[in-house]
Amino acid sequence: MSSCYKSWILLTGFILFYVAYLLFGAFVFSIIERPVEDKLKRDIQVLKEEFLNQSCVNATSLENFLERVLQANKYGISILPNSSASSNWDLASSLFFANTLVTTVGYGHTTPLSDTGKAFSIFYALLGVPFTMLVLTACVQRLMHLVTYGPISMCRQKIGLDPLAATAVHFAILLLLVVLGFFVVPAVVFSYIEDTWSFLDAIYFCFITLCTIGLGDYVPGEKPGQNFRSLYKISVMVYLFVGLMMMYLVLRAFHRMADLHGLTSFFQLPHCDEDIEEDKEPIIEAGHEDQHEHEAEASAKPLDPASQTYNTIKR
Amino acid sequence: MSSCYKSWILLTGFILFYVAYLLFGAFVFSIIERPVEDKLKRDIQVLKEEFLNQSCVNATSLENFLERVLQANKYGISILPNSSASSNWDLASSLFFANTLVTTVGYGHTTPLSDTGKAFSIFYALLGVPFTMLVLTACVQRLMHLVTYGPISMCRQKIGLDPLAATAVHFAILLLLVVLGFFVVPAVVFSYIEDTWSFLDAIYFCFITLCTIGLGDYVPGEKPGQNFRSLYKISVMVYLFVGLMMMYLVLRAFHRMADLHGLTSFFQLPHCDEDIEEDKEPIIEAGHEDQHEHEAEASAKPLDPASQTYNTIKR
Numbered sequence: 001m002s003s004c005y006k007s008w009i010l011l012t013g014f015i016l017f018y019v020a021y022l023l024f025g026a027f028v029f030s031i032i033e034r035p036v037e038d039k040l041k042r043d044i045q046v047l048k049e050e051f052l053n054q055s056c057v058n059a060t061s062l063e064n065f066l067e068r069v070l071q072a073n074k075y076g077i078s079i080l081p082n083s084s085a086s087s088n089w090d091l092a093s094s095l096f097f098a099n100t101l102v103t104t105v106g107y108g109h110t111t112p113l114s115d116t117g118k119a120f121s122i123f124y125a126l127l128g129v130p131f132t133m134l135v136l137t138a139c140v141q142r143l144m145h146l147v148t149y150g151p152i153s154m155c156r157q158k159i160g161l162d163p164l165a166a167t168a169v170h171f172a173i174l175l176l177l178v179v180l181g182f183f184v185v186p187a188v189v190f191s192y193i194e195d196t197w198s199f200l201d202a203i204y205f206c207f208i209t210l211c212t213i214g215l216g217d218y219v220p221g222e223k224p225g226q227n228f229r230s231l232y233k234i235s236v237m238v239y240l241f242v243g244l245m246m247m248y249l250v251l252r253a254f255h256r257m258a259d260l261h262g263l264t265s266f267f268q269l270p271h272c273d274e275d276i277e278e279d280k281e282p283i284i285e286a287g288h289e290d291q292h293e294h295e296a297e298a299s300a301k302p303l304d305p306a307s308q309t310y311n312t313i314k315r
Numbered sequence: 316m317s318s319c320y321k322s323w324i325l326l327t328g329f330i331l332f333y334v335a336y337l338l339f340g341a342f343v344f345s346i347i348e349r350p351v352e353d354k355l356k357r358d359i360q361v362l363k364e365e366f367l368n369q370s371c372v373n374a375t376s377l378e379n380f381l382e383r384v385l386q387a388n389k390y391g392i393s394i395l396p397n398s399s400a401s402s403n404w405d406l407a408s409s410l411f412f413a414n415t416l417v418t419t420v421g422y423g424h425t426t427p428l429s430d431t432g433k434a435f436s437i438f439y440a441l442l443g444v445p446f447t448m449l450v451l452t453a454c455v456q457r458l459m460h461l462v463t464y465g466p467i468s469m470c471r472q473k474i475g476l477d478p479l480a481a482t483a484v485h486f487a488i489l490l491l492l493v494v495l496g497f498f499v500v501p502a503v504v505f506s507y508i509e510d511t512w513s514f515l516d517a518i519y520f521c522f523i524t525l526c527t528i529g530l531g532d533y534v535p536g537e538k539p540g541q542n543f544r545s546l547y548k549i550s551v552m553v554y555l556f557v558g559l560m561m562m563y564l565v566l567r568a569f570h571r572m573a574d575l576h577g578l579t580s581f582f583q584l585p586h587c588d589e590d591i592e593e594d595k596e597p598i599i600e601a602g603h604e605d606q607h608e609h610e611a612e613a614s615a616k617p618l619d620p621a622s623q624t625y626n627t628i629k630r
Binding site: 048051052057058059062063066067069070073074075078079080081100101104105106107108111115118119121122125126129198200201203204207208211212213214215216217 | 363366367372373374377378381382384385388389390393394395396415416419420421422423426430433434436437440441444513515516518519522523526527528529530531532
């Protein structure tokens with residue numbers, strides 16, 4: 001119980017440190033990018049006034065004007081008057097950007113404008129991506145008891161199902177709940193909040209996001225005059241993090257079921273014998289930490305491609 | 316040797332099937348999206364002509380015009396004359412899009428315009444993402460012999476290094492070679508081919524791509540009048556696939572080294588004892604396939620968060 005207590009304290013510490021890391025990133029991005037954005041916004045407004053003041057509009061002047069408008073738009077700066085009020089680099093938006101960076105979703109609806117911002121993005125993601133995975137994995141490890149082992153064990157004891165049937169039934173229910181709770185219900189909410197999104201658009205957004213593809217054609221909270229924009233952005237961040245955790249949980253449950261049903265070997269390519277020999281050799285000979293020996297031996301086997309796949313897909 | 320031969324045949328089959336899956340996706344995307352794109356392109360040209368023909372340009376008419384221009388631009392359709400020649404949905408571009416979808420990079424510089432395209436994207440990625448991971452993992456499994464076990468074994472036999480030093484030296488050399496071969500050299504090439512990219516831009520592109528963040532602010536082969544555009548796009552696809560494979564290989568080598576140096580336990584949160592009990596129980600009791608017992612036991616332990624992290628980060 002003491003180790004369990006320590007484990008939860010550590011996990012809470014991890015999550016708090018993760019939130020601090022995101023806030024730090026948001027703060028730095030905001031400081032670096034805000035002035036560049038403001039300058040570009042002013043430039044584009046001057047450009048618009050100049051364009052409106054000229055006596056005759058010909059194709060060439062229009063094209064030159066549009067080229068600069070589209071260039072600014074690429075960096076998330078719109079020339080339209082109703083979208084100029086909100087910044088892409090206020091604290092909430094920067095936090096959202098930092099979050100999409102470390103989760104590898106990367107919508108790209110706003111991108112760093114300055115060289116400093118680009119360089120900082122590289123270093124921030126270099127630490128942030130592994131850190132996110134570490135926090136996600138630690139959370140999933142704790143949730144597995146509550147969501148997988150507990151219910152399966154209950155199925156077997158209460159209903160008297162055999163282990164194979166219990167894991168299959170459990171997986172089907174888990175999948176259904178995740179699809180409902182993290183795709184269908186959020187899609188209904190998004191299509192309600194975002195006027196221009198159909199239900200299909202919202203489902204497409206949820207799917208593209210939770211697979212970490214992040215095309216960025218639909219990004220919540222980007223319409224002009226969005227109510228409670230900061231709160232909404234932070235809610236989407238929480239959805240993203242918990243959603244990724246659930247995707248990972250489903251994959252681990254699937255992997256577990258596949259192992260139990262012997263499906264893993266079905267997906268597995270036959271090994272080269274020489275690979276296995278080579279692979280086992282160095283770690284077994286090393287044996288410098290007895291308590292890790294079993295673990296090392298297990299990891300010394302060429303990892304099962306299917307199992308890795310289920311662990312790794314969509315992160 | 317026979318199982319090794321079979322394994323290589325199967326891997327080749329896998330890769331060929333993967334290429335066929337990408338071509339199939341490209342073909343379908345091209346068929347679905349090309350007509351929608353053509354219509355939007357015509358609309359935007361008509362809009363431009365109408366705008367140029369009007370007698371006086373005021374702020375309102377300009378804003379209405381710009382709103383539609385920016386909307387079209389969001390879907391990758393530019394109003395500028397020099398960019399209208401190439402399509403976003405010709406076969407090479409569709410193939411590139413399909414590839415960024417299944418690798419979860421998702422630049423989003425082009426996105427499906429039609430509902431059919433969006434629905435197809437969901438189903439295509441649902442199969443494609445796990446399939447890509449399977450192919451990547453199978454390739455990495457084969458490469459590990461050539462790139463990791465072989466050189467480490469050689470280091471130990473030829474130079475007489477102990478296993479710890481050999482893996483550390485090997486990892487440092489591998490990391491250096493991957494940074495050079497998949498970041499620095501490609502960045503030099505990209506900054507040479509793409510006129511507007513600085514070296515920092517190109518490094519930023521390589522990093523954002525190979526982490527599968529894929530912001531899409533820099534996408535190769537998108538400038539108007541790009542020479543050998545199709546060939547260039549396909550080369551970038553190959554770079555992306557091989558690059559992801561190398562990232563994965565580095566992570567596996569790092570994981571292996573961390574295991575051997577006892578670093579894994581450093582990153583590992585202490586387990587809850589009850590979790591371990593619950594976790595082991597169902598699979599051990601199941602024991603329906605003897606040959607899988609050891610494997611099942613190994614996977615029944617709550618997976619080490621650090622090890623999973625190194626296996627999973629950046630896919």
